[in-house]
Amino acid sequence: MNLIDVYIHEVTKRISKNKRDDIGLELKSTIEDMLPEDYSESDIKEVLKKLGNPVEVAASYQDTPRFLIGPQVFNTYIRTIKLVVPWAIFITVVVQMIESIVLYSGEGALLSVMIKTISITIANIISVIVNVLFWITVAFIVIDRSGGNNIRIPFIKDHPEWTPDDLAKVKIIPKEKTISLNDSIFSLLGIVIFSFVYFNANHLLGIYTSHNKGGLKFVMPIFNQDVLLSFAPIILICIVLSVALTLWKWKAGQWTMLIAVANALLQCTGVIVFILMAIHPDLIHSPAVPYIAAITETTSAKILFAVDRILLVSIAIAIIANAFDIYGGFKKARI
Numbered sequence: 001m002n003l004i005d006v007y008i009h010e011v012t013k014r015i016s017k018n019k020r021d022d023i024g025l026e027l028k029s030t031i032e033d034m035l036p037e038d039y040s041e042s043d044i045k046e047v048l049k050k051l052g053n054p055v056e057v058a059a060s061y062q063d064t065p066r067f068l069i070g071p072q073v074f075n076t077y078i079r080t081i082k083l084v085v086p087w088a089i090f091i092t093v094v095v096q097m098i099e100s101i102v103l104y105s106g107e108g109a110l111l112s113v114m115i116k117t118i119s120i121t122i123a124n125i126i127s128v129i130v131n132v133l134f135w136i137t138v139a140f141i142v143i144d145r146s147g148g149n150n151i152r153i154p155f156i157k158d159h160p161e162w163t164p165d166d167l168a169k170v171k172i173i174p175k176e177k178t179i180s181l182n183d184s185i186f187s188l189l190g191i192v193i194f195s196f197v198y199f200n201a202n203h204l205l206g207i208y209t210s211h212n213k214g215g216l217k218f219v220m221p222i223f224n225q226d227v228l229l230s231f232a233p234i235i236l237i238c239i240v241l242s243v244a245l246t247l248w249k250w251k252a253g254q255w256t257m258l259i260a261v262a263n264a265l266l267q268c269t270g271v272i273v274f275i276l277m278a279i280h281p282d283l284i285h286s287p288a289v290p291y292i293a294a295i296t297e298t299t300s301a302k303i304l305f306a307v308d309r310i311l312l313v314s315i316a317i318a319i320i321a322n323a324f325d326i327y328g329g330f331k332k333a334r335i
Helices: 003-012 017-034 041-051 054-060 071-103 112-143 164-169 183-201 225-228 232-252 257-278 288-295 300-333
Strands: 206-210 216-221
Touching: 003 041, 003 054, 003 164, 017 041, 041 112, 041 257, 041 300, 071 112, 183 232, 206 288, 216 288, 225 232, 232 257, 257 300
Parallel strands: none
Antiparallel strands: 206 216
């Protein structure tokens, strides 16, 4: 893709989708009219420099003449949000976790405490994000309206004036091939939740009854923790490799053939471990079977039969889901 196409991409990506094609053609025509015959790359750079920063050119195509945050400070505004919001979320989560651990008295089921902690944490994160965005936006509106475009913000590097040479740093990645930041964050969150549940399964995954105070009371675990922990070494390796793969995908920002291969190997390993775990004869905590049979007024044999069917369906779902994930990875890498 040449400099003209990259420049047009940088302008039109900031414009509503229904106008991109028309404005792209108009901009290309304008650039070609400004170029001499038998133009060189330096001629293109000269023309693009005259047109100016793509952010400001995109702003000139907007229907409304003014913005809440003007183009002169918009990049600094975005960089400030990207710096502050993740730290605000991280600090909120850490503070909430510490508070929950310190205040936990040991009463009540661990699952109930976790659900309550997660609910409060999500509510606090939403509140923090809203407040941070509001006050940063207000601050930049004041800066923009007061003409303080050259204000310096701690930890935010001054962005040099735009030049056509900046276009060489632009990476245009097809949307289908892109690995978004949200994907990486959700992957890391999933790994953390799985790790916590796996190593605390004997306190979380089990039979609950209603507590006389209105909460849940943990009766007994469903799974045999000794059997689960016998797979701990390979599980720990898979967790470490999953974190490494997620960080690799985050840094790459797009699917590549190497990432697709690594993802396939990790997914296959995970499915094999899950199958070995599911077919282990002592996976189910033995006292749980007669207890469930008693409260459901049936026999232990029928409960064991139902458990076997559930595990069989779980294995089938795991195989199909991972096959789709592996296929999707290779498909995106080939785009």
